Amino acid sequence: MSIITRIKSAIGMEERAVLGVNGWPVPLSATSVTPATAQGVSAVYACVQAIAETTASLPLILFKRNGDDxxxxxxxxxxxxxxxxxxxxxxxxxxxxxMQACVLLRGNAFARLVRGWDGQVRELWPLNPDNVQVQRTASGLVYDYTKDGVLTRLLSHEVLHLRHRLxxxxVLGVSPIAxxxxxxxxxxxENQHGVSTFTNGAKLLGVLKFPGKLKPEQRQAIGASWASQHAGAANAGRTAILEEGVDFQALSMSLEDASWIEARKLSVIEVxxxxxxxxxxVQSMESANYSNSVELARQFVTxxxxxxxxxxEQAIAxxxxxxxxxxxxxxxxxxxxLLRGDSVNRAQFYASAIESGWMKPSYAARLENMPLFDGIDDAAPKTSGTTTAPQPYPSKQQEAMA
Incomplete structure (x- = not known):
C-alpha cells in the first residue's frame, strides 16, 4: 500500500478496486436508494404519482361553521x-x-407560511426537504433552511410540516423507501439486469476457452474487444472469428429460465x-376484473x-x-x-335519500352537475308504501284465475 493510499484511507477517502478475481473488471454496485433512483422503478413512480396527483387534485375547501351547518x-x-x-x-x-410526493419519497414535507398584516396565511411556499434541518430547542422546534448558501431559521408557526409516519x-417522519x-x-x-441482458443481445452468448492462462490486462483487452464486436442487439447473430487456439462454447439462458419476468411482477406487488x-x-391488471375494479378504487380512497x-387537514388546522x-x-x-359508483347505484342512492326526506332533488341534481328547473323541489316525494306491486304477465293472470 502506497503512502498516498494510506493517507486517503486515514481520512476516509478509500478507492474501490476496479479489478476483481483473476483481473476481471468488477461492476460497481447500483447506486444507493435515493428519491431520484427510487423513482427509476416504474412501480415506485406510479405509486407516488397516483397518491400525490389524486391528493392534490381533490378540492381542499375551507369551511366555516354556522351552527349545525x-x-x-x-x-x-x-x-x-x-x-x-x-x-x-x-x-x-x-x-x-x-409536498405529497416529498412525504412519500423522503418522509417529510415542508412549506413556509407567509402571513399578512392580520396574521392570516396568504402564501404557502414548498421547501426542498433536503435543505431543511429540524432542531428541537427549549422554545420548540426550529427549521433551518439553506438556499444558495444563505441560512434562514424559521420558527414552528412559520412552517407547515407533514410527516409520513412519525x-x-x-420530530421527523419515516420514508417508505428508507x-x-x-x-x-x-x-x-432487476431493472438493471433486464437492461444489461437486452443490451447484450437478450441472451448469454457463451464462454471463450483459452489454452493458457491470461494476464489481467489481457483479460480486459479481450473482454472489451469481444463486447465491442458482439454485444448489443445490433451485433446479435454476427459470426465470431477466433484464433490462437481459442474455443467458443455457446450457452443458452432465457429470461424465463431465470424467472425474471415473474420476479418483476412480484416487485410491483412489493412496492x-x-x-x-x-x-x-398502477396498472398491474393480472387479477383485475370489472367487479373488483370498482371496489379497489374505493379501497384506494379509504x-x-x-x-x-x-x-x-390536521396540519392546516x-x-x-x-x-x-x-x-x-x-x-x-x-x-x-372518487367514491361515486355507476349510474345505477347513484340513481338508487338518490331515490332512497329523496324518498327518506333528507335530500332534495335539487341537491341531487347539483351533485350530478345537471341544470335546475323551476319547481324541482315542489313535487312530493314518493313513499315506499305507495309503490304498487308489478302485475304478472297476462298468461300468468289467466292461470291464477283458472
Whole structure:
C-alpha cells in the first residue's frame, strides 16, 4: 500500500478496486436508494404519482361553521391559498402535489407560511426537504433552511410540516423507501439486469476457452474487444472469428429460465405494499376484473388516501389557523367524486335519500352537475308504501284465475 493510499484511507477517502478475481473488471454496485433512483422503478413512480396527483387534485375547501351547518369560507384568505393559488408562482395543485410526493419519497414535507398584516396565511411556499434541518430547542422546534448558501431559521408557526409516519425521535417522519430499502434495491437490480441482458443481445452468448492462462490486462483487452464486436442487439447473430487456439462454447439462458419476468411482477406487488396502493391503481391488471375494479378504487380512497388527507387537514388546522380560528373554520377534502359508483347505484342512492326526506332533488341534481328547473323541489316525494306491486304477465293472470 502506497503512502498516498494510506493517507486517503486515514481520512476516509478509500478507492474501490476496479479489478476483481483473476483481473476481471468488477461492476460497481447500483447506486444507493435515493428519491431520484427510487423513482427509476416504474412501480415506485406510479405509486407516488397516483397518491400525490389524486391528493392534490381533490378540492381542499375551507369551511366555516354556522351552527349545525357549514358553508364555504370563500372570503377567508386561506381559502384561496388551499383551493386556487398557493403562492404567486405555484397553483394549489402544484404545491400540494410536490409536498405529497416529498412525504412519500423522503418522509417529510415542508412549506413556509407567509402571513399578512392580520396574521392570516396568504402564501404557502414548498421547501426542498433536503435543505431543511429540524432542531428541537427549549422554545420548540426550529427549521433551518439553506438556499444558495444563505441560512434562514424559521420558527414552528412559520412552517407547515407533514410527516409520513412519525419516527422514534418524535420530530421527523419515516420514508417508505428508507424503511424498506431492500425492496427498492431489488427492483432496481432487476431493472438493471433486464437492461444489461437486452443490451447484450437478450441472451448469454457463451464462454471463450483459452489454452493458457491470461494476464489481467489481457483479460480486459479481450473482454472489451469481444463486447465491442458482439454485444448489443445490433451485433446479435454476427459470426465470431477466433484464433490462437481459442474455443467458443455457446450457452443458452432465457429470461424465463431465470424467472425474471415473474420476479418483476412480484416487485410491483412489493412496492405497492410499501405505499398501501392497490396494484390496479398502477396498472398491474393480472387479477383485475370489472367487479373488483370498482371496489379497489374505493379501497384506494379509504385505505390509501385517507391517512394522507387527514394529515393535511390536521396540519392546516394546527399551523394555519389560530385557536379562535379553529373553533370557527376547518379544512376538508371533497372525496365524493372518487367514491361515486355507476349510474345505477347513484340513481338508487338518490331515490332512497329523496324518498327518506333528507335530500332534495335539487341537491341531487347539483351533485350530478345537471341544470335546475323551476319547481324541482315542489313535487312530493314518493313513499315506499305507495309503490304498487308489478302485475304478472297476462298468461300468468289467466292461470291464477283458472
Amino acid at each position: 357549514r358553508e364555504r369560507a370563500t372570503d377567508h384568505p386561506l381559502y384561496r391559498v388551499l383551493h386556487d393559488m398557493a403562492n404567486p408562482e405555484q397553483t394549489a395543485l402544484e404545491a400540494r402535489e410536490y 419516527g422514534d425521535d418524535g 424503511a424498506a430499502r431492500g425492496v427498492v434495491e431489488l427492483a432496481i437490480a 405497492c405494499r410499501l405505499f398501501r396502493c392497490p396494484p390496479l391503481i 385505505m390509501t388516501l385517507r391517512r394522507h388527507l387527514i394529515a393535511w 394546527a399551523k394555519c389557523l389560530t385557536d379562535a380560528g379553529r373553533r370557527t373554520y376547518f379544512a376538508e377534502h371533497s372525496v365524493e367524486g
